[in-house]
Amino acid sequence: MESQPMPVRRQAPTVARRRLAAEMLELRTTSGRSREAVSSDTGLSQGALHxxxxxxxxxxxxTLNHLMDYYGVTDPEQRAAMQELRKRSKQLKWLELFEGGDLPDSYRTLASFEADAIRISDYESLFIPGLLQTRAYTETIIRTLLPEAPHEEIEQRLDIRMRRQETLTKPHPASLWAILDEAAMRRRVGGNQIYLDQLEHLLAAGQRPNITIQVIPFSTGAHLGMPGAFxxxxxxxxxxxxxxxxxxxxGLFVETDSEIAWYRNSFLRLAAEALSPQDTTTWIERAASAG
Known part of the structure; x- marks a missing residue:
């Protein structure tokens, strides 16, 4: 594997870049021009436009100014707004520190999107949500799933996971609504002490105003979230x-309106079947006291 060339690492897309991309696509479709026509007229390749x-x-x-000229964007405020989106569309500065590692592009993309999110609704069937994991829990998971990974890669992934969690503690934090199957809560990842520390960490996190935690107990039986996390x-x-x-x-990102609506509705149905946040706190306290 070491003899293979390293893949070219793309920047993780940000929310600003998604918006800029949507604006550029809208300008082209409104003009009634195909990518082939724009490429022929501007000299920009179809691949670059795509x-x-x-x-x-x-x-x-x-390039952005050239395309705005071509599409007839003359409003100074609109042009300035699009250039501001371009400036903001770079990936997270701290994430740039981890360039060159063996991290999947989807993982980098998730980190960049989490940093811009205002609300995150996370259902997990087998793991504690990444944004709520202790470092020891995370390390155990990484070492189990990547048994041959070098020490440097493991440390890199650990550092990124801890930096990702800052989206919940920054001055204007994202809100997190986490629903966990009891299977994720019962699994003693890392042994008894790491397991108990993780439960205590969840109890502390659940006291923060921007975090809601619910557990779906085994007694619920079959439920909509059994196929997997999202x-x-x-x-x-x-x-x-x-x-x-x-x-x-x-990792896979879903962006179509119909699929997003399905997952949103599914999450609400899971929340209705789960214990309330208050009862979840009691459930976790009992699990921790039982050792």
Missing amino acids: RIETAKTTPQAG ATLEFPEPDPPLVYMENAGG
Whole structure:
């Protein structure tokens, strides 16, 4: 594996880049021009246009001005707003420190979106949510799932996980609504002490005004969340929400309105079947006291 060339690392898309991409796509479709026509008229390749319109890359200032000229954008305020989006569309500064590692692009993307989110609704069936994990719990999971990973990669992933959690503690934090299957709560990841420390961490987190935690007990029986975990991330208007799902093969983002609506409704149904936040606190306290 070491003999293979390192893949080119793309910047993790941000909410600002998603909005800029949507604006650029809207300008082109409103003009009635195909990518082929725009490419022929402006000299910008169709591939470059596709990457800009799908938030895979951020255009240079000159390229953005050239395209706005071409599409007839003359309003100074609109032009300034789009250039501001371009400036803000770079990935997180702290995430840049971890460039060059073996982290999946989807994981970097999730970190950048979480930093911009105002609401996160996370259902987990087997793990404590990443934003609520202790460092020891996280390390155990990483070492179990990546038994051959070098020490440097494990430390990198740990540091990123801890930095991701800052979205819940910054001056204007995101709100987190976490629903956990009892299976995630019962599994003694890392042994008894790490398990108990994780429960205490959840109790402390649940006292914060921006965090809501609910447990779906085994007694509920079959429920809608059994197929797997998912999280919905919401952003300030006008940025659309998205859904993130993760499995052994990597992460997947869902952005279509109909699918997002399905996951939102599913989350609300899971919340209705779960213990209330107050009863969840009592449940966790009993689990911790039982050792």
